[in-house]
Amino acid sequence: MNQQEFEHKKQAAWTDFELQIRELEEGRNTPSDLKNIPSRFRQICGDLALAESRMYNLRMLDYLNQLVIRGLNVMQSGASKGLGGISHFLLVKFPIALRREWKLFWLCSAFFFIPFFLMMFAANSSQPWIESILGSSGMQQMDEMYGPGKSVEDLRNRFGSDFMMFAYYIMNNIGIDFRAFSGGILGGFGTLVILLFNGFYLGAAAGYVNMAGDPVVFWSFVSGHSSWELLGIVISGMSGMRLGLAIINPGSYRRPDALREAAKSSVSLILGAAAMTFVAALIEGFWSASPQPPILKYSVGIFFWIVVAFYLIFAGRKHEA
């Protein structure tokens, strides 16, 4: 059989299959369409094998090759699993993935909290450090927000501005999480910079307010969301470090393979970190600036630290192998 005869004989089946595939690709199909897809697909595979062994021309081979790939993609697209449901991810998969990397947790906590406390406690004795880290505009901003006699509530007296701040925290803080993940692929360097910088900066800010502002205004504002937000940064740092370690120390794998494996587990970490930062944005937007007595805000802050600790340590235990 020569190519023309072959093409003539099969053309109708190919065009039919192509139409069916296109409908599926564009999402307009009924379940009854699906029944004969696998058998038709195998038919096309057979045709491609024949065409190739008979060395028909490249145009036909390309056409059939593309048809097979599209068929394959259509049949596999249902198999592309999501994250297995948001609640299952947050309550089981993420805490398990986190505990599996507990060494990284302490490493990244160190990179973040050591500079943080260093700057905070050094504030009184080393003001030049604070000045160089915050800059004059940063100090001015801190004065406006947490200076003597100020209160955060004054800046936000309407629902609208609470919502705007909530949106801003999402864009800015979750954006930082994602960059900490992304920067990890440079051998962990980008992640390290982000962790250290945020540790130094937030520590300097806290130290500056302790020294020159009104500490009660500041600490009662940050206590509510502090647990979710700070651990969110640390965990996003873990996701980046996981990528970076695959580059620095791939072990017995080739680097690209080590990187691919690391990426699988670090996606769980970064998405979990983003979820925690999202919770922090909710609290920071709608609770932290509300006019409540400081003692209540401190209590809520401590309560959330305990909740977060229990969540990260115990959630999903019974699913753990």
Next chain:
Amino acid sequence: MPAMEAIIGKLDTIRRIELPEGIDIRLRPAGPFRRAGAMALDFLILIGMAIVAGILAMMLGSVIGPEVAVGLYMIFLFLIMWFYFAWFEVKRGGTPGKRAVGLKVVQTNGNPITWRQGIVRSFLLWADFLPAFFILGLLFCSFTKAFQRLGDLAAGTVVVHSREYNSVFAPSNTFMPPPPLPLTVPLDREEQQALLAFLDRAPSWSPPRQEEMISHLTPLTGEGGSAGVRKALGMAAWLRHDPRQK
């Protein structure tokens, strides 16, 4: 001929992937130039979306209050900044820019990508952008075999051409293959395939390029220049039409 295979493996960017159905599919990874074009289109689309949403937010602001409108706008910016690529690549196989220039994203085994892979690619775009204008991405794209940027390497994905080469290989009106010329020497399968591929692709090359390529076949054709090309094409035409070959 293992030596030959090694050479082809180095020259050819096509990835052959064996399916359980017992056949190979061929994926054609797309090079940095085509991908840069797609990226430029996507950036224009993103900027367009940001502008349109900004105007909408301003109009909406007078109804729901300016702060809420600005908040919604910031959330929208956050979403398109980090999830535009992942969303379209997982849902549609490619962003609008990629689809417009005939590209799509698949796993290295040819399957459609998962959410995890889409997210890894999408977030690592930021690292690929460093230090400016995708220099890092461009470097990795240029020096890896399947043109993979960092995000592709980490996700295990590859950007491939989604359209067949029909237009390139369609016989042009001016191209008439010479009359069949019986082969005097038996050729093995691989050699026959090479000769037939030359016949199929000849119309897309200029005559001097055809002569240059076929000059390697002078032991077979016995002639150089355009006469050699004619003879080689004749032999290929004979191979394709000889009933004994089928």
